[in-house]
């Protein structure tokens with residue numbers, strides 16, 4: 001039984017144990033008491049962090065984490081064993097923070113849930129046509145579709161809805177899923193091995209003091225912890241440092257993807273068409289391009305991806321996207337339509353040579369937090385799922401007799417024997433070839449694909465994205481047109497459509513290592529590029545009326561959790577940490 005008390009759902013128990021149940025619970029089989037919120041807050045203030053024990057804790061409810069959870073439970077059912085698997089998700093529900101293209105290659109899904117059609121998986125739009133275009137400022141011409149972008153047999157989907165469906169499958173198998181809780185801290189045992197995570201305290205004010213809503217975080221302890229945080233995972237970054245997981249690997253490289261969903265004129269709808277472009281509006285020294293997917297129901301998913309190794313600090317990925325939609329080749333699709341959703345998310349592009357060591361004592365990394373996206377395909381969902389499934393298999397085989405601090409090393413070995421490894425190996429030289437511009441990149445991609453068949457006797461290297469900016473005076477200014485409010489829009493009205501919401505009275509989740517850097521370094525050298533690369537208008541340089549006294553204003557409540565600032569800030573001074581669970585975008589079907 002549960003009773004609502006102001007902000008909590010509370011049930012009191014004999015042992016005074018605390019349990020999570022999507023909300024904060026105090027469980028009691030025997031009786032339920034109504035607890036005054038005052039009493040609860042007093043208890044919250046004095047209580048130690050409570051702990052719950054599981055076999056496996058998974059951080060992140062995207063395709064990789066959910067696939068790991070499902071596979072673990074499937075294996076347990078096949079061998080007639082009971083295992084406890086818990087998954088936490090920082091979004092208000094599974095799918096709320098998921099943003100993707102998305103064309104799904106169903107290979108991993110076929111392996112994981114072969115009867116997905118009968119189970120009603122939301123794969124409603126098979127790809128029927130592929131188009132790859134080059135845009136000039138006023139014209140366009142069709143390019144041959146690279147083999148990696150042939151989408152025959154794939155489906156245009158909403159990855160958010162697909163993740164929701166995976167979440168239902170996982171829950172049906174007995175996975176405990178707790179949305180609305182962010183893993184804020186990794187827990188280590190006495191030997192230094194990972195032994196779980198802790199959720200953040202709730203109800204801490206901007207000033208760092210407890211508010212009336214204070215509630216202590218919770219420890220979720222496990223024999224194994226799987227980190228499935230997606231691209232640029234916040235806790236994963238701390239694991240990289242702690243266990244030297246990136247030693248001897250190339251730096252990870254990234255792109256920002258900005259996306260809108262449009263309801264379009266039914267007469268213009270071509271369900272199943274997957275359309276991509278390179279060229280205008282980006283200059284040829286910047287990696288990027290568009291995607292435009294026609295879904296069933298007269299909807300179009302349109303987005304723009306810009307490699308975060310761009311060098312011009314005046315560039316604004318958001319404005320490039322808005323400009324792209326005005327091109328004559330696509331403008332007509334949107335005319336008479338209505339934009340219904342907006343969002344942004346970073347994606348990783350380092351590929352094979354940037355994959356870190358995947359395991360450490362007590363756990364492992366799966367999906368895009370490790371970096372399994374196949375860049376030429378612009379697909380990471382099937383690889384994220386495969387890595388989650390493989391990690392689950394490696395963990396399950398030794399779970400019964402597992403000692404604390406076990407490192408699931410066979411996960412990496414199994415992955416190296418799987419199709420995922422050879423798939424990423426074959427395309428490893430394509431993305432770094434674009435570091436020298438579009439044309440050299442295209443020629444390199446053609447030679448690597450058709451002549452060497454992905455087996456060139458060399459591997460091209462990557463550089464970190466935050467070191468690539470020229471200074472503002474060295475780079476040409478870009479004059480972006482004003483949004484027309486019909487096809488192109490400003491940041492504020494866009495963020496509104498992302499449903500983003502954060503508790504305002506909480507410590508900043510966009511933290512600065514040194515508060516002088518934004519003005520003395522970033523503004524002075526690069527004209528404060530965070531004003532332009534942030535797709536949500538979080539960073540603003542504000543001044544007095546006479547233009548003096550510039551300061552960086554951080555509108556953290558607008559943050560859509562894309563992680564671009566954490567990646568691109570030239571001195572790595574911005575550190576994204578998890579805000580209170582449930583905060584952030586509320587994407588309906590991105």
Ligand SMILES: Cc1cc2nc3c(=O)[nH]c(=O)nc-3n(C[C@H](O)[C@H](O)[C@H](O)COP(=O)(O)OP(=O)(O)OC[C@H]3O[C@@H](n4cnc5c(N)ncnc54)[C@H](O)[C@@H]3O)c2cc1C
Pocket residue numbers: 059060061062063064065088089090091095097098099100101102103104105159181182183184228229230231233234235256257258259303305344345346347366367368369373378379380381382384578
């Ligand atoms: C613009 C764009 C277009 C793309 N197009 C395609 C495409 O067409 N096809 C394709 O296959 N792939 C595409 N991708 C890539 C694909 O979306 C990713 O590869 C895939 O989502 C990775 O899955 P994941 O589970 O690793 O991470 P995610 O899908 O990012 O999921 C991670 C989850 O973990 C949660 N989380 C993170 N940190 C915490 C924490 N500390 N505590 C609790 N929860 C946490 C997040 O809220 C999120 O729900 C695209 C990506 C982008 C950005």
Ligand code: SF4
Pocket residue numbers: 510533534535536537538558559560561562563564565566576
């Ligand atoms: S503040 Fe950072 S993470 Fe948030 S939307 Fe802006 S760039 Fe993305």
